[in-house]
Amino acid sequence: MTAVEFDAPAGLTGRGAGVPLSRWAAQWGTAVLRLLRSTLFVGIPVVLIATIITYGLGALTDTNPAAQVLGETATPADIDRMNHYFGLDRPLVVQYLSWLGHALTGDLGRSYYTTLPVTDSISQALPVNLSITVLAVLIAVLLGGALGIGAALSGGGWFDRAVTLLCSAASTVPPFVIGIGLIVLFSVTVPILPSGGYVSFTEDPGQWLRFAILPAIALAVEGAVAIARQLRTSLVGELRENYVTGADVRGLTKLRVVFGHALRNAAGPAITVLGYSIPQIIGAMVVAEAVFNLPGLGKLSLDAAGKGDIPVIQGVLVTMIGLVVVSNLLVNAALLRLTPHARRQQP
Amino acid sequence: MTENARGPLRRALRLRSTKIALVILAVVAFFGFAGGALAPHDPLAQDTGHLLAGPSGAHWLGTDYLGRDVLSRLMDATGRSVVGAVEAVAVAFLLGVPAGLGSVFFGRLFEWVAQRITDAVMTLPYIVFAIAVTGIIGNGQKQAMLAIGVFLAPLFFRVTRAAALTLTRAQYVEIAELLGASRWWIIRHHVWSKVFPTVAVTTAQMSAIVLLSVSSLTFLGIGVKPPAPTWGGMLASDLGFLAQQPWAPLFPALAIMLSAGMLNAIADAIRDTTGVATIPLGRSRFRRPAVTIPAQEKIIPAQEKRSHA
Numbered sequence: 037m038t039a040v041e042f043d044a045p046a047g048l049t050g051r052g053a054g055v056p057l058s059r060w061a062a063q064w065g066t067a068v069l070r071l072l073r074s075t076l077f078v079g080i081p082v083v084l085i086a087t088i089i090t091y092g093l094g095a096l097t098d099t100n101p102a103a104q105v106l107g108e109t110a111t112p113a114d115i116d117r118m119n120h121y122f123g124l125d126r127p128l129v130v131q132y133l134s135w136l137g138h139a140l141t142g143d144l145g146r147s148y149y150t151t152l153p154v155t156d157s158i159s160q161a162l163p164v165n166l167s168i169t170v171l172a173v174l175i176a177v178l179l180g181g182a183l184g185i186g187a188a189l190s191g192g193g194w195f196d197r198a199v200t201l202l203c204s205a206a207s208t209v210p211p212f213v214i215g216i217g218l219i220v221l222f223s224v225t226v227p228i229l230p231s232g233g234y235v236s237f238t239e240d241p242g243q244w245l246r247f248a249i250l251p252a253i254a255l256a257v258e259g260a261v262a263i264a265r266q267l268r269t270s271l272v273g274e275l276r277e278n279y280v281t282g283a284d285v286r287g288l289t290k291l292r293v294v295f296g297h298a299l300r301n302a303a304g305p306a307i308t309v310l311g312y313s314i315p316q317i318i319g320a321m322v323v324a325e326a327v328f329n330l331p332g333l334g335k336l337s338l339d340a341a342g343k344g345d346i347p348v349i350q351g352v353l354v355t356m357i358g359l360v361v362v363s364n365l366l367v368n369a370a371l372l373r374l375t376p377h378a379r380r381q382q383p
Numbered sequence: 384m385t386e387n388a389r390g391p392l393r394r395a396l397r398l399r400s401t402k403i404a405l406v407i408l409a410v411v412a413f414f415g416f417a418g419g420a421l422a423p424h425d426p427l428a429q430d431t432g433h434l435l436a437g438p439s440g441a442h443w444l445g446t447d448y449l450g451r452d453v454l455s456r457l458m459d460a461t462g463r464s465v466v467g468a469v470e471a472v473a474v475a476f477l478l479g480v481p482a483g484l485g486s487v488f489f490g491r492l493f494e495w496v497a498q499r500i501t502d503a504v505m506t507l508p509y510i511v512f513a514i515a516v517t518g519i520i521g522n523g524q525k526q527a528m529l530a531i532g533v534f535l536a537p538l539f540f541r542v543t544r545a546a547a548l549t550l551t552r553a554q555y556v557e558i559a560e561l562l563g564a565s566r567w568w569i570i571r572h573h574v575w576s577k578v579f580p581t582v583a584v585t586t587a588q589m590s591a592i593v594l595l596s597v598s599s600l601t602f603l604g605i606g607v608k609p610p611a612p613t614w615g616g617m618l619a620s621d622l623g624f625l626a627q628q629p630w631a632p633l634f635p636a637l638a639i640m641l642s643a644g645m646l647n648a649i650a651d652a653i654r655d656t657t658g659v660a661t662i663p664l665g666r667s668r669f670r671r672p673a674v675t676i677p678a679q680e681k682i683i684p685a686q687e688k689r690s691h692a
Contacts, residue, residue, distance in 0.1 A: 077499075077502070078502050078503060078506055079506075081499055081500075081502070081503040082502075082503035082504070082506045082507060085500065085503045085504070086503075086507055086512065089516075090515050090516070090519060093516060093519045093520050204644075204647075205644075207647070208591070208595075208639075208640045208643040208644040208647065209636070209639075209640055210595040210598055210599050210639065211599075212599060212602055212618070213618065213632070213636045213639065213640075216618060216621070216622060216625070216632045216636070217632075217636075219622075219625055220625055220629045220632070223625075224625050224626055224629045225629065231625070315506065315508055316508075318508050319508030319509065319510045319511060320510070320599075322508075322510050322511055322514070322603070323510065323599045323602060323603060326602065326603055326619075327622065333511075334511070334514075337511060337514050337515065337518070338514060338603060338604075340518060341514045341515065341517060341518025341519075341522075341605075342518070342522075344518060344519070345518075346518070346519060349514070349515045349518045349519065350515070352511065352515075353511055353512065353515050356507075356508050356511045357506065357507060357508075360506050360507070360508060361506065364506070
């Protein structure tokens with residue numbers, strides 16, 4: 037949007053007039069440091085805690101993976117050989133540390149069943165999750181933004197009440213039920229979109245969109261509701277502020293007052309809510325994969341869980357946590373870029 | 384529980400919306416206990432003459448792809464869905480609430496450890512974690528609900544902690560400390576009654592969240608194995624026959640939405656009558672103020688205070 041150039045707040049376009057370069061750099065420096073520190077403080081413990089829990093649980097159960105994988109006809113010698121091949125005859129702590137060491141270099145071990153590298157299976161499935169998650173986040177932001185801004189501007193009018201009602205109803209529907217509803221509407225009643233399956237984006241973007249749009253909408257609803265609610269609340273608050281009255285008095289159009297002034301200040305809480313929605317979307321994607329028959333990480337982990345293929349389960353879990361940590365980092369970075377006061381906070 | 388805690392709840396109970404919600408939830412609970420016995424048909428019996436049949440006198444809500452009576456399956460499924468949700472909420476409550484109170488009243492080390500674990504756990508996509516847990520220790524309801532409970536405990540932790548933090552500076556708490564009361568006595572007599580409405584709202588909200596999570600997991604076949612009917616499992620089997628029965632998912636979906644919606648209505652009612660905070664969305668840590676302001680300083684005019692700084 038070009039309307040922003042007129043007295044845009046210093047935070048968006050860079051260093052504002054009158055802010056000395058040294059202070060500006062120092063603010064950005066501490067802000068970025070704070071971001072990295074919080075990522076390390078949350079990201080590393082969560083990977084450690086989750087993997088230790090899954091490793092520990094494996095040790096608590098008396099099932100022997102080798103005996104389970106090889107079946108009833110396996111001789112003790114076969115089981116010993118497999119245990120040795122996968123390093124399962126070593127103490128648990130050694131197993132865990134060696135797994136962790138290899139994981140740091142991108143090697144997540146091999147599947148008990150196919151002996152294929154877990155990293156390969158994951159890198160095949162990951163693009164499905166990434167592309168549909170990005171589309172879902174995009175839809176959530178656009179839909180939630182439009183509903184939230186519309187509701188705030190209508191301020192108690194029929195549109196506002198309709199959005200509130202819609203949000204209350206939508207929050208009781210799990211994403212996979214929305215997915216089933218979308219299939220009924222767009223694949224059965226009006227058969228214009230496929231009910232399941234997948235074509236990769238690099239192969240054919242048009243076909244990809246046809247397969248990806250329904251799962252993405254189903255995943256986006258929860259986030260859109262959260263964003264709409266938060267944006268409505270904070271935008272209604274901002275529109276009562278003096279600077280909005282001031283901009284009105286200066287004769288700016290309503291459009292410019294809302295989008296150039298009030299929205300930027302109201303966006304902060306909505307972005308925080310978005311930060312909470314992204315992990316939910318990543319998690320709900322597992323269920324959406326089952327509804328729309330997508331070959332993603334969820335299908336990989338469900339198949340592995342059914343067979344007790346622990347290296348694959350661990351690998352998917354670590355990948356998912358990685359996705360969530362990276363998305364948190366991106367959201368925090370966006371928050372930093374958009375809202376100046378988030379930058380000025382003391383660490 | 385003292386009179387303080389019960390008063391606001393009783394006010395919430397007088398609202399019409401709460402009464403309606405409670406009646407509907409009581410019906411759900413009734414079907415949860417007796418649904419399997421009351422069902423007109425055996426939920427697993429297959430009527431092969433009527434596959435995917437529409438509603439009729441014999442089968443009020445029709446039959447599924449194996450000719451099983453949908454109404455009977457719906458009634459029989461209620462118990463599994465409700466018991467699962469109660470188990471998960473109980474686990475989350477028992478882990479989260481004591482830890483939340485403890486983080487305020489039992490020292491910095493406890494506080495730090497609890498905060499780090501909470502931050503870490505909240506980052507996990509819990510459906511994936513529940514799949515991992517059941518994949519490793521076996522696919523059963525206890526295991527799945529334990530996983531959900533552990534990973535929703537941080538919400539209880541944060542809400543309880545936030546509510547309790549506001550009380551640490553209350554004068555009657557300070558007086559009780561000066562008079563030599565033990566922490567347990569203070570928590571039992573002063574803190575719990577104030578924290579209780581908040582915890583009640585959270586419990587209702589969490590029950591709705593958990594109900595949706597449980598239906599997602601049973602949809603995936605995690606926690607309860609087919610053919611035992613669950614609301615989520617019924618939706619999963621309907622999915623294959625949408626072309627023949629596009630209306631079939633409506634019944635289990637309505638059961639889920641109605642139960643979750645009524646729990647939300649109760650949470651709203653308690654919140655409106657008591658004015659307590661809900662589950663916080665932001666990643667705020669509810670830090671204690673680093674410096675406590677002595678009581679006298681509060682009466683110094685604002686201008687004078689600014690000159691000190």
